[in-house]
Amino acid sequence: MSVLVLLLAVSAACCVGFGFVLQQNAAQQAPLSDFLSFRLLLDLVRVPRWLGGIALMVAGMGLGAVALGTGEISLVEPLLATNLLFALALSRHQNKQSLGRQGWAGLALLAGGVSAFILAGRPQAGSAVTDPLRHWLIIGVMLGVALALTAYAKRSRLSRGPLLLATAAGLLYGVQDALTRVSGTRFAAGGFAELFTGWQPYGVLALGVTGLLLVQSAFETAPLRMSLPALTAVQPLAGILCGVGFLGDRLRTDTGALAWQAAGLAGIVTGIVLLGLHPAMPCRPVERDQVRDFQRN
Numbered sequence: 001m002s003v004l005v006l007l008l009a010v011s012a013a014c015c016v017g018f019g020f021v022l023q024q025n026a027a028q029q030a031p032l033s034d035f036l037s038f039r040l041l042l043d044l045v046r047v048p049r050w051l052g053g054i055a056l057m058v059a060g061m062g063l064g065a066v067a068l069g070t071g072e073i074s075l076v077e078p079l080l081a082t083n084l085l086f087a088l089a090l091s092r093h094q095n096k097q098s099l100g101r102q103g104w105a106g107l108a109l110l111a112g113g114v115s116a117f118i119l120a121g122r123p124q125a126g127s128a129v130t131d132p133l134r135h136w137l138i139i140g141v142m143l144g145v146a147l148a149l150t151a152y153a154k155r156s157r158l159s160r161g162p163l164l165l166a167t168a169a170g171l172l173y174g175v176q177d178a179l180t181r182v183s184g185t186r187f188a189a190g191g192f193a194e195l196f197t198g199w200q201p202y203g204v205l206a207l208g209v210t211g212l213l214l215v216q217s218a219f220e221t222a223p224l225r226m227s228l229p230a231l232t233a234v235q236p237l238a239g240i241l242c243g244v245g246f247l248g249d250r251l252r253t254d255t256g257a258l259a260w261q262a263a264g265l266a267g268i269v270t271g272i273v274l275l276g277l278h279p280a281m282p283c284r285p286v287e288r289d290q291v292r293d294f295q296r297n
Helices: 003-027 039-044 048-070 073-080 083-095 100-121 132-156 161-196 200-221 224-245 255-276
Strands: none
Touching: 003 039, 003 048, 003 073, 003 083, 003 200, 003 224, 039 200, 048 073, 048 161, 073 100, 073 161, 073 224, 083 100, 083 224, 083 255, 100 255, 132 161, 132 224, 161 200, 161 224, 200 224, 224 255
């Protein structure tokens, strides 16, 4: 594993994790009438704290894009999932909560799961699949599931809505990471001329904006612990599926390696859930009659 890829991916996770906390701090005070509307983004763009969170997320996405262009997506995605550790660290600082058994267990499972998956799978780059049918089948299924989850979330809103929106956003971000990898390959092959003649960079932009709206709507309607674990868990799984499915990433497939990879992924998801439900994560509901002037925050 390249030390450069490790540093880039972990730095990206740090920026994204801090950015998510700042975004949720601002989004939870937005009016509920903005739910799943682009008015939400127009309102939030006037909130300094939210802009700071977005700046950190953009920086993280940039670092992540470089990591994806340098290393295999099946290697980078588990490392990006550690953004929850940094989100917890900032939330813990804000709420003055200790880690306790739950926090340390979640941290150990997440770190151990990432290590187990990478060491057992030994991700390596291979030749990308040229069959467009497989590309569109995998991408289409993920986008279709994300659309269905969003439609159901719009009806349930305050009950299961945040969880469903975060899951949908995780699927979109996983596909976005895969298209970012393809865009980087096109740029390396022919510069900007080659990059912008393909549809992938425009797909990255569309998925980024749509995912941002879903995430902010989830942050608006529920505490961070209700949405961030699902987002953090689903994104690497979707990215790894794309990497193995059509980007040509290769993982070891002997019985022992597959067992350790499955255990590693299970550890990652379990650790994410434990950390996401930790008391340090923001959990206090927002009193809607006290947030009309939320732009001052």
